[in-house]
Amino acid sequence: MSIRLEEVSLIYHPGTPFQTAALECITCTMTKGDITGITGPTGSGKSTLLQLLNGLLKPSSGQVFIDGERIDQLGGEKLTQLRRKVALAFQFPEKQVFELTVREDIAFGPRQLGLRGEELENRVCWAMEQVGLPPARYAERTCASLSGGQKRLVALAGMVAMRPDYVLLDEPWAGLDAVARQHLKQFILRLKGEGTTVVLVSHDLEDLVEISDRLLLLKEGRLIMQGPTRTVLNHCSELVASGIEVPVWHRVLLEIKKRCPEINLAVTDVEEA
Ligand code: ADP
Numbered sequence: 538m539s540i541r542l543e544e545v546s547l548i549y550h551p552g553t554p555f556q557t558a559a560l561e562c563i564t565c566t567m568t569k570g571d572i573t574g575i576t577g578p579t580g581s582g583k584s585t586l587l588q589l590l591n592g593l594l595k596p597s598s599g600q601v602f603i604d605g606e607r608i609d610q611l612g613g614e615k616l617t618q619l620r621r622k623v624a625l626a627f628q629f630p631e632k633q634v635f636e637l638t639v640r641e642d643i644a645f646g647p648r649q650l651g652l653r654g655e656e657l658e659n660r661v662c663w664a665m666e667q668v669g670l671p672p673a674r675y676a677e678r679t680c681a682s683l684s685g686g687q688k689r690l691v692a693l694a695g696m697v698a699m700r701p702d703y704v705l706l707d708e709p710w711a712g713l714d715a716v717a718r719q720h721l722k723q724f725i726l727r728l729k730g731e732g733t734t735v736v737l738v739s740h741d742l743e744d745l746v747e748i749s750d751r752l753l754l755l756k757e758g759r760l761i762m763q764g765p766t767r768t769v770l771n772h773c774s775e776l777v778a779s780g781i782e783v784p785v786w787h788r789v790l791l792e793i794k795k796r797c798p799e800i801n802l803a804v805t806d807v808e809e810a
Pocket of ligand 1: 549550557558559577578580581582583584585586
């Protein structure tokens with residue numbers, strides 16, 4: 538059970554002067570229960586790839602499978618069902634927090650699913666615990682009184698309250714301070730502990746590396762590396778050491794070396810640029 542892309546390409550505005558090849562022939566697997574981190578420079582196709590996974594975008598060619606079912610041609614009710622199973626949080630999801638209180642905002646989605654009374658209350662409390670907002674302290678708070686980081690956690694609690702099997706996060710910690718980033722990382726690890734499969738896009742490589750089981754590295758719409766995090770990092774460090782230009786990785790490896798000297802990344806030859 539997993540996400541599988543086979544030779545997926547996506548061209549925006551084909552046949553027009555604005556034609557852009559955003560993804561080219563991507564084949565990869567995101568294993569169930571893992572945290573998969575997708576990274577690469579701005580414009581490399583990360584967000585496009587994420588949006589293909591819940592049917593928001595359709596590939597120009599190639600196939601997308603979720604748990605063995607082909608999803609790239611789905612429409613109507615089947616597409617709605619898919620979006621419940623594969624939830625996507627765009628950048629700055631806190632913009633979609635609109636109810637007065639935290640409890641009401643998180644209850645909105647599950648209520649649409651038909652949950653009421655104690656079942657609804659239990660679901661809201663469970664989701665709040667997942668994101669690390671104790672219900673006793675936060676359920677009755679007004680959303681307007683929360684910090685940006687807390688609002689983002691409320692938005693994400695609303696998403697997980699629908700109990701999706703897959704959670705897709707686009708730049709989840711963008712704009713957050715160190716403490717809020719830490720909360721968010723703990724939330725993602727808790728999701729994994731619950732058996733949820735997480736795919737996240739970020740160009741903040743240090744945070745991504747810290748929690749991802751696997752990494753996909755995109756460059757100009759092409760998948761240039763994929764594999765278990767440690768393997769990808771080791772491979773990158775070898776490239777850097779052998780003088781091949783991978784500037785983004787050079788920076789990351791230096792940072793990791795600085796923060797976690799105990800990790801053996803074979804980066805002895807990496808020097809500050
Ligand atoms: P990333 O998330 O890595 O920054 P994107 O997936 O947003 O990359 O973009 C990949 C490429 O597709 C870029 O060249 C971008 O300009 C282009 N692109 C993204 N969205 C659209 C769109 N809606 N219409 C046209 N081009 C787009």
